[in-house]
Structure formats: structure tokens, C-alpha cells
Amino acid sequence: xxxxxxAHRQGDFTLECAFDSDxxxxxxxxxxxxxxSSLLRIIAGLVRPDRGRVELAGRCVFDSQAGVHVPAHRRRxxxxxxxxxxxxxxxxxxxxxxxxxxxxxxxxxxxxxQVVDMLDIGPLLGRRIHGLSGGExxxxxxxxxxxxxxxxxxxxxxxxxxxxxxxxEVLPYIERLSAxxxxxxxxxxxxxxxxxxxxxRRVVAIRDGRVTFSGPTAEFLAxxxxxxxxxxxxxxxxxxxxIVAHVLADGxxxxxxxxxxxxxxxxxxxxxxxxTLHVRARDVMLARERPQDISALNVLEARIERLANDGDYxxxxxxxxxxxxxEARITRRSAQALALAPGQTVHAVIKSLALAEQAWExxxxx
Numbered sequence: 001x002x003x004x005x006x007a008h009r010q011g012d013f014t015l016e017c018a019f020d021s022d023x024x025x026x027x028x029x030x031x032x033x034x035x036x037s038s039l040l041r042i043i044a045g046l047v048r049p050d051r052g053r054v055e056l057a058g059r060c061v062f063d064s065q066a067g068v069h070v071p072a073h074r075r076r077x078x079x080x081x082x083x084x085x086x087x088x089x090x091x092x093x094x095x096x097x098x099x100x101x102x103x104x105x106x107x108x109x110x111x112x113x114q115v116v117d118m119l120d121i122g123p124l125l126g127r128r129i130h131g132l133s134g135g136e137x138x139x140x141x142x143x144x145x146x147x148x149x150x151x152x153x154x155x156x157x158x159x160x161x162x163x164x165x166x167x168x169e170v171l172p173y174i175e176r177l178s179a180x181x182x183x184x185x186x187x188x189x190x191x192x193x194x195x196x197x198x199x200x201r202r203v204v205a206i207r208d209g210r211v212t213f214s215g216p217t218a219e220f221l222a223x224x225x226x227x228x229x230x231x232x233x234x235x236x237x238x239x240x241x242x243i244v245a246h247v248l249a250d251g252x253x254x255x256x257x258x259x260x261x262x263x264x265x266x267x268x269x270x271x272x273x274x275x276t277l278h279v280r281a282r283d284v285m286l287a288r289e290r291p292q293d294i295s296a297l298n299v300l301e302a303r304i305e306r307l308a309n310d311g312d313y314x315x316x317x318x319x320x321x322x323x324x325x326x327e328a329r330i331t332r333r334s335a336q337a338l339a340l341a342p343g344q345t346v347h348a349v350i351k352s353l354a355l356a357e358q359a360w361e362x363x364x365x366x
Contacts, residue, residue, distance in 0.1 A: 001020070001021075001022045001055065001056075001057060001058055002020065002021045002022075002026060002043075002055070002056060002057075002152070002184065002186065003019075003020045003053070003054070003055035004017055004018060004019055004020075004039070004043070004052075004053075004054055004055075005017075005018040005052050005053050005054075006018075006039075006042055006049040006051070006052030006053070006054060006062075007049065007050055007051050007052055008038070008042060008047070008049035008050050008051075008052075009050060010038065013035070013038075013209060014209050015035045015038050015039060015042075015049075015209040016209060016210055017035070017039055017206060017209070017210070017211050018052075018211060019204050019211050019214040020214075021202050021204065021214070023199075023201045023202035024178070024182070024183075024184055024185065024201075025178045025184075025185045025187060025198055025199045025201065025202070026184075026185070026186050026187070026199060026202045026203070026204060027187050027188075027189065027195045027198065027199025027202065027203040027204070027217065028040075028186055028187065028188040028189075028203075028204050028206070029188075029189060029190065029192070029195050029203055029204070029205045029206075029220075030190060030205055030206040030207055031190055031207065031228070032190060034190075034206045034207050034208065034209070035206055035208075035209040036156070036157075036188045036190075036206060037156055037157075037188070038209075039206070040079070040154050040156050040186070040188060042054065042062075043056070043077070043152075043154065043186070044072055044075065044077045044079050044154060045061065045062075045069075045070060045071055045072035045073075045074075045075045045077070046072055048062070048069055049062065049064070050064070051064040051065075052064055053065075056075065056077075056151060056152055057151050057152065057184065059151075061075050075151075076148075076149065076150050076151040076152070077150055077151070077152055077153075077154060078145030078146060078148050078150030078152070078153040078154065078183075079145060079153075079154045079156070080138070080141050080142050080145050080153070080154065080155050080156065080158045081141075081156050081158070082156060082157045082158065082160045082161050083161050084129075084134075084137035084138050084140065084141040085141065086129045086137055086140060086141060086144070087129070088128070088129045088130055090129070091125070091126055091127060091128055091129075092121060092124045092125050092126070092127055092129070092132070092140050093125040093126065095129065095140055095144055096112070096115075096116075096125075096140065096143050096144050096147055097147075098144060111147070112147065115143050115146050115147055116143065118173070118176060118177060118180065119139045119140075119142060119143050119173050119177075120139070120173065121136070121139050121140055121143055124136060124140065133166060133169075134161060134162045134163075134166050135162055135166035135167075135169040135170045138158050138159070138162065138166075138170050139170060139173055141158070142155075142158070142173070142174070142177065146177075146181075146183075150183065151183075151184075152183065152184045152185070152186065153183050153184070153185045153186070154185075154186050154188075155174070155185060155186070155187045155188060156188045157188050157189055157190070158170070158174070159171065159189075159191075159194060160189075167194075171194070171197060171198075174187075174198060175197060175198060178198055185198075187199050192227060192235065193278075195217075196217065196221075196238070196278045197278070199217060200217050200238055200276045200278065201216065201217055201276075202215070202216065202217060203215070203216075203217045203220040205220065205226050212226055213226050217238060218237070218238045218325075221235050221236070221237060221238065222237075222325070235280075235281070235327075236278060236279050236280035236281045236282075236283070236327055237278075237279055237281075237324075237325045237326055237327055238276050238277065238278055238279075239257055239262075239276065239277045239279055239321070239324055239326065240257070240274060240275070240276055240277075240324060241255030241256060241257040241262055241274070241275055241276075241277060242255060242256045242257075242272065242273070242274050242275075243255055243267070243269055243270065243271050243272060243273050243274075243275065244256050244261070244271060245271055246266055246271070247263075247266075248266075251265065251266050252264065252265060252266055252297075252352065253265070253266045253267045255275070255277075257300070257321065257322075257324070258300070258321040258322025258323070258324050259322055260300050260301065260321065260322075262277075262298050262300065262350075263297045263298055263352045264277065264352060264355045265352065265353070265355065277355055279326065279327075279350060279355070280354070281316060281327040281328055281329035282329050283350055283351065283354035283355075284326065284327065284328035284329075284348050284349070284350055285328070285330075285348070285349040285350075286317065286328050286330060286334075286338065286340070286346050286347070286348060286349070287299075287338075287346065287347045287349060288338055288339075288344075288346060288347075289347070290347045291347065291349060294349070295351075296349045296350065296351050296352070297351075297352050298349065298350040298351070298352060299347050299348070299349050300321050300326070300347070300348045300350070301321070301345060301346075301347055301348075302319035302320060302321045302326055302345070302346055302347070302348045303319060303320050303343070303344070303345055303346075304317060304318070304319050304340060304341065304342050304343065304344045304345075304346060305318050305319060305320060305342060306318040306342060307335060307340060307341070307342065309332070310329065313331055313332055313333075314329055314330070314331060314332065315329070315330055315331070315332050315334075315335040315340075316328075316329055317329075317330060317335065317340060317346075319346070319348065321348070326348055328348060
């Protein structure tokens with residue numbers, strides 16, 4: 001459980017934030033300069049706020065009225081910054097050992113090997129930091145934070161300093177961490193796609209030092225004003241599905257979604273597990289009749305609820321698949337040619353490979 005209610009002034013900037021979250025992964029979203037990093041420094045104990053209260057996992061670490069201020073080194077916070085901040089004079093193994101040195105209970109060898117395996121950094125253990133790529137450095141930084149035996153992990157835009165290729169290299173490891181670890185994580189980003197891959201249950205949005213939203217990620221996506229015009233255009237929705245089977249020969253996983261079948265690139269969870277999928281509006285095509293002889297495997301029957309113009313040429317089509325929302329962003333010409341209208345039943349076509357870059361995360365226990 002994370003509970004924040006603080007106020008703090010830094011020069012001309014005032015941070016006033018109050019929210020609670022019991023999700024295993026909480027996304028903190030907002031533009032640059034919104035106050036995200038300042039809030040994390042307060043949570044970590046690196047900055048003492050002017051007033052308020054901070055509670056981590058049921059433990060009060062700051063209370064201005066009661067005079068409580070637990071110092072940073074006693075809060076058991078693992079902190080990963082935008083840049084790795086590793087010790088250049090030490091190799092990877094010794095950087096990891098530095099994190100273990102701070103642990104209240106020294107990690108046994110099995111724990112060390114578990115972290116190394118999770119982040120796939122075994123081949124790097126003997127290497128110096130200057131010889132690592134940016135993505136490799138961030139994986140080592142995450143490992144060092146984990147080996148400090150934290151009660152909570154703060155990830156402060158850990159991908160912001162990486163290029164696209166390195167981001168795609170590191171993201172799966174953070175996803176694996178969020179799926180396999182019970183450790184509460186606060187993940188900070190101003191990139192919507194990153195946020196949805198890692199925090200598809202709970203989001204806190206801040207702007208100009210104030211909380212503008214705190215709640216389920218699906219509700220956050222449904223409020224375009226919170227996202228900014230550019231990101232709102234491609235926000236899409238989150239679909240829930242239950243794993244039916246793994247089609248090993250095809251490398252696919254079959255999901256039950258709204259009483260229909262959906263195919264995605266194979267996931268590791270067992271049959272019966274629930275996962276969420278981020279489906280972008282631009283990845284959905286529409287047809288009045290069920291299309292035949294096409295390469296796309298996913299054709300979902302949906303009911304149109306609303307059509308909304310988006311600029312001079314586009315239309316957002318909001319639909320329901322069973323009780324779940326789905327959106328398509330198509331040209332106005334296409335909407336007119338199909339004579340789309342609320343109440344109609346259409347067929348939504350989604351390429352399986354369009355979901356390969358999107359998020360799936362087991363829902364149980366979040």
C-alpha cells in the first residue's frame with residue numbers, strides 16, 4: 001500500500017499530491033516538469049517535504065504533524081534513475097554487490113543468481129561498466145536495486161536516456177520483473193506506450209505539481225484530456241482475456257475475449273490465467289460483414305456505441321466487444337463508405353502481430 005499526502009515548495013514550483021494505491025505496479029504519468037521526479041525523491045527520503053504524510057507498505061515514513069521522518073537509508077527503497085549511475089571503477093559483479101551491501105538481510109547466493117537470471121546479466125558479471133551498452137547498464141542498475149532487498153522499487157523513467165532499440169531491449173526485463181516479483185513498483189514515465197506495458201491496472205497522473213487523475217488504467221485511457229492531443233489519438237483500450245490454450249506449433253496463444261477467440265504471440269502464463277492487452281485504435285480495421293480469406297486471425301464482432309470526428313479526416317469509432325470497450329481510428333471517408341452508425345454490429349479486424357509490441361500482464365494478485 002502506497003499512501004501520499006504531501007505539500008512541498010521548491011522555488012516557484014509547488015508540489016501538492018495526494019493519492020493511494022494498493023496495486024503491485026502503479027504508473028506515475030505526466031509531462032516533463034510535472035513534478036514526477038520530485039515526488040519520487042520525497043518518497044525515497046532524499047527530500048523532506050514541507051508538510052504531509054508518506055506511508056509505504058503500511059509503515060509511516062514521514063509525518064510532519066507527528067514529527068516522523070525516517071531517513072532514506074532506513075526506508076528500504078530501491079531507486080533506479082534515468083541514467084544507471086553505476087560505479088565505473090567496478091565491474092558488474094561488484095556493482096551488484098554494492099546493492100547487496102545495503103540489504104538488511106544479506107541475499108543468499110540463490111537470490112543473487114535469481115536476479116542475475118531474471119535480468120539476463122550473467123554474461124556481463126566480469127565486464128567493466130564503460131564497455132556496456134545503455135540498455136545493459138540499466139539492467140545492471142535494476143539488479144543492484146533489487147539486491148538491496150527493498151520494500152518498494154522506484155523506477156524514475158529508466159528508459160528515457162535510451163534510444164528506441166535499447167528501450168525495446170530493456171522493457172521485456174522490466175515486464176518480467178513486474179510479473180514474477182511481488183515487490184511493489186512505482187513506474188514513472190511520460191510515454192504512454194511504456195506506461196501501459198507496465199502499469200495496466202493503476203495510474204496516477206500529475207501536471208503542474210497536482211494530481212489530475214488516480215484510478216484504474218482503463219478509466220485513465222477513457223479521458224483524452226489527461227493524455228495530451230497526440231497521445232490521446234492512439235491511446236486505444238485495454239482488453240481482458242483468459243488464456244484458453246497455447247498453439248505451440250504456431251507460436252500463438254489463444255484467448256477467450258467477450259465470448260470470442262483472440263490470438264496473440266505466445267505468452268508464458270498457464271491456461272486459465274487472465275491477461276490484459278493494449279489494443280491501439282490505429283491497429284483496428286472495420287468491416288460490415290465478416291471478412292473471408294484474409295491473413296488477420298483476429299476478427300471480433302463488436303457493437304458501435306459512438307462515432308467522434310478527430311481532426312479533418314479521421315473518425316474514432318467506439319465499440320463494445322461483449323461488455324469490454326474497443327476503439328478504431330479510421331478515415332472519415334471509410335466511415336461514410338461503410339455507413340457506420342451507433343447501434344450497428346461490425347467486425348473488428350486486428351492483426352496478431354500488432355499485439356506483439358503491446359502489453360500483457362497477469363491480472364491475479366495485482
